[in-house]
Amino acid sequence: MKISYNWLKDYCKYDLSVEGLAESLTNAGLVVDTVNPVEDDFCLEVEVTSNRPDCLGFIGVAREVATIVRGKLDIPDVGYDTTDENINDITSVAVEDNELCQRYTARIIKDVKIGPSPEWMQKKISSIGLRPVNNIVDITNYVLMESGQPLHAFDLDRLSEGRIVVRRAKKDETMEAIDGSKCVLADDMLVIADAQRPVAIAGVMGGKDTEVSDATRNILLESAFFDPRSVRRVSRKLSLMSDSSYRFERRVDPECVDWASRRATKMILDIAGGQAVEGVIDQNYLEDNKMNVSLKMSRLNSLLGLQIEKNAAKDILEHLQFKINSETEDGFSVDVPSFRGDVYREIDLIEEVARIHGYDKIPVKSSIGVKLTQDNRFDKITERTKNVISGLGFNEVVTDSIVGDSQERHGTIWSETGSLKILNPIRQDENLLRKALVHNLLRVKKHNQNYGVEKTDIYELSKVYLPQEDDQLPEEKECLCILGEDGYLALKGAIETMLSHLNIADSLESVHFDFGLFSSEKSAELRLGDRVLGFIGELSREVISDYDFRSKPCVAELDFNVLLDKTNLEDSYLKIPSLPIVSRDFAVVSDEKVTWAEIKGCIESLKIDYVDNIEFFDVYRGKQIEKGSKSIAFRVIFRADDKTLKSEEVDILQEKILTSLGNSLGVSLRA
Amino acid sequence: MQERLSEIQNQAKGDLAKAESLEEVETIKTRYLGRKGGVITEIIKAIPGLPPEQRSSIGKSANALKQEISKWIEDAKGTLAGKEQASDSKKMFDLSIPGEHKPYGHKHPLTQTIDDIKEIFKKLCFDIEYGPEVEHEYYNFDALNIPADHPSREDFDTFYLGNKRLLRSQTSTVQIRVMEKTKPPIRMIAPGKVFRPDTVDARHASMFHQIEGLMVDEGVSFSDLKYVLTLFAQSYFGQDIKMRFRPSFFPFTEPSAEIDISCSLCKGKGCSVCSQSGWVEVLGAGMVDPNVFDTVGYDSEKYTGFAFGIGVERLTMLKYGIDNIRLFFENDLRFLSQF
Structure with missing residues (x-):
């Protein structure tokens, strides 16, 4: 989210340069990615993690700054005068789905004068990249950015019967959104409707018909809490993202709903004139039970490896607006403010203290002792295998596990069953999990040939994925594939050298094997004792012309599990004969x-x-x-x-x- | 006959004096001493046919001459060999011609990085573990405290295979698998492939490698985490590396941290690699979230632990100044053979 250096000062008087502010925020967990000068101001791009929606507004960020500098947080006044007319005499709000809409407030401001917003406001919202529209829209955007609470202003006179119904859309109902997109709605989508039709997709975007225009005189101001999951789902489905949906899907502060509505009403009266109607319609709000969490200092200090005093921890939490409600010798318990839905356990409080206190103050020390690590046979054999094959002049390659269906056009090796399919691939023609390595090595050979590297002695030791029945996980078979350019016997020799270095006692047997990838003459199944080690062959003429190879490579694909089972890591010594041969x-x-x-x-x-x-x-x-x-x-x-x-x-x-x-x-x- | 012998003596002397190469000397040797048709040999062969009174003296002289010529030949050879050697090395052998090369195979740079990292953690008594690349959603998300439908799942965009199966988007899955089958204490790292449907560009690949780390025991603290990761970073990047631990968010750790090191290219002054900040992010880490312990049945009051994740490509790119992640998977031998 974008933050203006000057605007932030409205809420906290801090004495930090822009670099100092960026560093302080970063060290407290709000990473400042970039700082860009904008006229006499700076725009800071702050990365807000998904657990901290409270920092998706200036006040939230200011709260962090106030805590870091142990200063005071200034929250604007939201008091204003009203007329005698009561809102309930003008409009009504019916919330039909309590689950998806957990709070809905409406206020009415009459006789506003639509025009450009004042220069200071245009400057502020421009500094964070928003485009000024008119005074009402700019105010709702301003308060959104200030508080993190999205607002929407309807042209009251364009609402059929001047009332609001919060309901699920009917199947195939349509609405044109403010950005001009035509939305076809479904019955799992929450909409704001008037007596007849949807006028906004709840939390996502308002409708074009009822937006504030130059002709608007009376305004119905919406501020609400919509179910985060629902907003997220609808926004994805309709491919509509907005500053509002971004915040709703991360959960807004239910308590701030009314504050933001008052704040915007007051600003409308100050800037666009008109009169506020008395009262508010506030539907469906069940105040959350206050979350109460206790913290033991002994736990905090042992988990962090620190020695913090209780008062220092209390001070940090109080600045973050946690309320201390009781205290023991070793700790205290706090009421969690409503905007901190991420805090509900002791460990969450520990994190708050740790990040404000500063990770840099946690000592780098340890008393962890030595321990014997377990031998990892797989690693040892893998390393020895790679050392031998590389030692023979082959280069190791790493290729993608995700392949296209052309991989098997010359035959399958390990499994006839269809490859596992990725449901959401990046490219539709590369959506399968490979069942062999050889095709990838041929592609590497091709790539190298295209770039003028004629001799490509390469190997890969990696997994292939063989589908199992039903929804089981596939067999992840570890395979070794070698591509050599020095002929069949040289490749076979490399394999024999490897077997000898792995101290494999079984002798290697070659049995003729018909396989589309290989020439009919030089093509064999390799066996070690009663196990099939794999396949070796000279590429067939069809494959060579298919890939347009200028050489005649030989390839072997081996089942590494057989090598794992048969390898003897105990090297032994044979006495050198003293008598002549x-x-x-x-x-x-x-x-x-x-x-x-x-x-x-x-x-x-x-x-x-x-x-x-x-x-x-x-x-x-x-x-x-x-x-x-x-x-x-x-x-x-x-x-x-x-x-x-x-x-x-x-x-x-x-x-x-x-x-x-x-x-x-x-x-x-x-x- | 004696005259004939002295004639031969003079001729041989003259011939040898004129000889300029070892080859010529050999010809002269054959001419005089050759088994078939050598001038001296023929004379010696003919001795039995001489009158008896001459046989002895001619035999002696002929043999003496044979000895003499043999010696002259050897001398001439010695002299010429010395000369030829000297001129040979000047004329013929070009010392600047490059040596002959046997082919040398290289391990993939990512393998080398993983091996280097494993080596460091082995010294710190960490075991090496592996887990499947195709996983159940449970191991990739639920067990790691990442609820369904939560925006944090977005940070781990994932390839799905249907029936609650996916390509793991992080090696943290191995934490759960190891804790399910082992009781504390645990100290392990788990290297492996991970997959995310990122748009492929110079910094993003849809397949890359991570190394997950986990330590669980009674009394493991955040300072242990800082200690172990500082030793790692110093060991991998050098003793004078500067480190920065800053708060972050991962669903499966609390508190969470991201760890930056001072940019090795610009020494912290700011360059394009570190986006002018002087710092580059190399690790994500944190204290294991109690919810994760609850899921695997560990007593979260008794045990604490830390976990961390290392991006293998990123570290390799930083170490060598490689600016395009795609190079790792194109497998161009002109690239691979540099490592």
Whole structure:
């Protein structure tokens, strides 16, 4: 809300520069966002939190300033003279909905002279950005800004039968608002009506037909309390916001309703002339039970870590217009003023004392002791995984969980069920929660390619959201997706390196897998023991042309939960062998169908104690190799713990291996 | 034959004196000493065919010459190698050519910030906790003392998924989940993603990261809150950072505070990052509202506690002087590889 530095002085004589005022308000919880000079004045933009509607008027802000400087709050006089005529002889107010309208007052001022408001008033309201209209409208705005209580002036002579009915709108009733918008009303909306039709949408905006114009002579002045939730709902529904609705939906002070009405009446008489009719119609007001709250100083001081005297706390609360009504040795109890609906517990009083006393005066000290923190396995494994993958040259990316439906145009990975939908997305074409990471990584690759970065080795470790039945929360699956530009085997190698750093004992198995995203040749489901770890593949030609990629990336998407379950964080040490190894290189020819896994498995199945390791070299096809066959080169390393192996011993083992490969797989030594 | 030998001796000497490169020396070596067709080798090979009386003396001389030429060759090699090395390094190897690089992968800057913050709070004995990103309204609002239909819900604009489910708009949800399953004392932080339907611009993204903090025990006070957050800020931003705690409002804390630090860019003088105020807001915090304790079944007379929330993007932007939040989610490698 906007505050004028000079105007505020009407209610509290403070001796603060504009910078000093801004700092004091900020330190008390009313953050001053900006200070702008306006002629010989300053306009302060004050951020009022939703719990403090009492500060949505100058008097409320002045009350804070008066408390900060421990000064006096000056509240204007609202006394005025009336004619003999009684208001009840002229008009009537019927409140039909007590729930939505908890107080309605009306006053009548006759024979006013409509014209521009005086210069001093125009200057004041202009200083906070309001546009002067005419004296009556300017006065209602002035009092709104002063007190925080919205007012509305009707042209009494334009009200059908000159009376007011506060009721719910009839379905499809219409009204043209002051701002020219045509409103179609519904039966859950509270309106102010005359004998025939709605003339205002309660708390939101007045109607055009009954607004004050140059021809107006008699005025019915409304000041009321409307249900905050109702005003909020109606204002949202009709997309009509006003200074009034802003305040009503944050709750106005029910006691101030009448004060503001008197204040405006007095100003109308002073400025626009005319005579006030005797009396007021004040409907439906049930005075709130006074809220009574007690405060223990021991609690206050222990919660804040302070040593404040009781009298200092009392002084602060009394300046804020809390009334002390009883006192004990350790504390006191107060009546809460009606404008402080946010205060109803001891803790609320503690906050009042704390913020005025100053958070800066609370000492920075602690006696909290040490404590052993719990090991977080998830964090440890996540960190180790990221270290390995980053260490291999991949860059971590963070992409949006909210995606469009094109995400699945090349197939789904983790779930066939439709994605969870956001009911109120920012963009209608991005309204789904992702069910896989891979599509986001492809988009990142595309973005980089567009900006001339050709090699995009990236990964993301993050959640996907798999829908469950009915209204249950989704399964939030932690996934690891890696996109690599160095080919299928390089990506597989990165995964193998990661598995080895996570000390995962199961060996990685690749099973051919048909998946639209991947080429039919290089596409596999990866398994660890009995669990599916995830999927790896070279992007299919369709995907590459769909994204217009200039390279041929490979992608793997893994279920991180499998890694979490299988990781062994206990690193162990293996003694480095002291005896020399003997290695033998093999080049064998086999049928195309024979896999490396079979060859390795065959050697392992011989259970030769001295075989220490079997290392794959390469596959060769071409000259000298018959069509339909391939040459596979590998090395077997032999080692004994207790002796140096002799060449002749290894020769025998080598022969044994070749025989076995020949018998079971039809593999022969390359000529 | 002896004459032939001395002739060869002179020739070899002359050849070697003319040699200018190691290659030439090698050729000379082959010419004289090569196993096949070397001049000396051939002479030695031919010795058995000489008359017996000559064999011994010619053999001796030939071998002596072989030794001699071998030595000359080695000497020549040594001299030339020294020369070549010297000229090699001057002519050939450009020391200014950049080194060869292995690819270096970077963790995302937001991950790095979260890791840094976790590290600091681990030193202060805080546990790390996580909670779901898709939540029940209850955890995001009701349990946090944010009533339905209240304007304060507006401060936490939220994506809804139907059936009282939503994308959490704050990590405070984890407070409730942790308190539901744990008895005090509690000291924890909870990093994670949050979502709000903000219009995306340089300062706002619809997905961003927060770190929630919570400490609950008997006798925890506002000065403990100031102590812990001051240690954090000094540890993260540096010892000479200035801090300002000012009153604010959050439905789930009372009293509530917002914490500003002196702007690191302008050192408090005022710049565009701090809107000329010299201060930048980095944290929201406060004492846990008794209503929250009541909701999770803690005795609010016995226990007190504080909670705080840190904006991860904001801290990262401040630390590096990044002016556009969208950079974090575009994942341009030219950006990511700077961290």
